[in-house]
Amino acid sequence: MKAFIITIGDEILLGQILDTNSRYAAAALARLGIETVQMRSVADTPDAIRAAVREALPCSDFVLLTGGLGPTRDDLTKKTLADFFGTRLVFNETAYRWVEQFLAHYPRGTMNAYNKSQAELPEDCTLLRNVKGTASGMWFEQGGKVLVSLPGVPFEMQYLLDAEVLPRLKERLGGDVLQYKMLTVFDEPEAALALHLRPYEEHLPAGLGLAYLPSPGYVRLRLTAKGPQGAEKLETCWAALKAALAPRRWIEGEKATAEERFAQEIARLGLTVATAESCTGGNVAHLITAVPGASRYFLGGVVSYANEVKVHTLGVSAEDLQRHGAVSEPVARQMAEGVRRLTGADWAVSTTGVAGPDGGTKDKPVGTVWIGLAGPQGSWAREFHFSATRERNIAKASVKALEMLLGAAQGRKKDEL
Incomplete structure (x- = not known):
């Protein structure tokens, strides 16, 4: 139809x-x-x-x-x-x-x-x-x-x-109804994922198809089946798809997003979190609180757009700001430490970067973002280079911040985040 x-x-x-x-x-x-x-x-x-x-x-x-x-x-x-x-x-x-x-x-x-x-x-x-x-x-x-x-x-x-x-x-x-299943794969570009899954797709039986639905920070996969024995074929190929994705991180479900995956896991772990944001302007906190039940684990956040707020509210060193700039490893780390200290959260994440379209330099072009983490074992930060588009930078940095925060809370090593 x-x-x-x-x-x-x-x-x-x-x-x-x-x-x-x-x-x-x-x-x-x-x-x-x-x-x-x-x-x-x-x-x-x-x-x-x-x-x-x-x-x-x-x-x-x-x-x-x-x-x-x-x-x-x-x-x-x-x-x-x-x-x-x-x-x-x-x-x-x-x-x-x-x-x-x-x-x-x-x-x-x-x-x-x-x-x-x-x-x-x-x-x-x-x-x-x-x-x-x-x-x-x-x-x-x-x-x-x-x-x-x-x-x-x-x-x-x-x-x-x-x-x-x-x-x-x-x-x-009648019975001619499309059937499908969906999952979301995190932190893998669409082209790289499609190349990895090419052998899997080449062996799909007639009546089944795999679609890629990319978003900043993740790709949703939809496996569809139609026709006779569609349900049986779908279940078999669905199991094969999940096996083919190992060891990538993914979550099953039609509405599985980065924030929903984060909510499920953080709630299961029984941990509390907080955010300190500059370039993302509160978007990380928005993603967290968009999922019902966030009050169980999200204690609060600080949008420290101005350096004065970084210093006076989060306790970031004015000397480090002067020496390294706001978009730097020590500032990202201290922002995460500061909001964790303020809220008493188990884990905290911070974002500071050049979202664009202006403000970039030769050393720190538009799309440069530092994401910091602070937890029981200390604090650290990683540098990323996203895109030249403001909206995509904010979206990608926000999703990556959730992924890193979740990974740290799950006990993954720093070089795995």
């Missing part, structure tokens, strides 16, 4: 909001083995919506629209789709009761003309109940093809897609 995703809204085209709906929907559809062939964002006008639908239906089996289902005059999707499918808008008592029930949960949720208009829906479609808002989803079928229209509000769209749309699509697909 092939899918075409259309997002509706001038605010997307003006760059005022990000289109997160397409990404969420495409990933959800992929889990069912449905291939998204195109994504399109269009204006909230009847002509633009009709043109997009006319283009989508011939080249796909399933069309998903999001947006334009609100109660105001500029939300035109319902009327446009009713005209397109040769039906009319009618007052739907069931949808009206849904709106009433939703509004009853809010102190100021009184029914008005705009809310009531949410019950005006195309006569010939299947309604999808939206318990997260007042706009119902709509399911149309024509010529063996399906078109679904969902609200553009992301949490409403996600709920309806997961609760109402995907189960129906799965039932239509």
